[in-house]
Amino acid sequence: MDSQAWLWFWVGAAVFLSVAEIFTAGFFMLPFGIGAAAAAVMAFFEAGEIPQLLVFLAISAVSLWVLRRYVRIGDKEQHPVGSNRYVGQRARVVETIDPSAGVGRVRMETETWRAATDGARIEEGTEVRVTDVRGTRLVVEPID
16 A cells, blocks of 8 residues: 555544443553554654554554553552442441351441351441441451
8 A cells, every 4th residue: 555545544543443442441442542652643744554563553552552541540549339348347247147047237326237247157236347348238357
């Protein structure tokens, strides 16, 4: 192909990949759109196909590496929402929690919840900490 055809190929790829980023999560398509835009610049200056491809791959790899760092930072800063906001909270057992029998009950603030444990039996009156939420049950462990 001539350099004009490569220019339009890279411009089209850059536009397509950048718009496709809107429909994907985690900045996956955008680095390749940036790489295609850099390759389009190379095609504009009439560089050969091999340098264009190498620039596309190198810029895409660097962009992917840089953007993934920002995605990881954003993933770490998740705030508890919904029922997950109860994880780490304290509660008091109001009905003995026996793992073999299924569930017991705990009172947290003004609400009574069904509760389960991954450990041993927890007697009524014991103060517990919520470790997980599974469906409508709080998974608890005794506070030492």
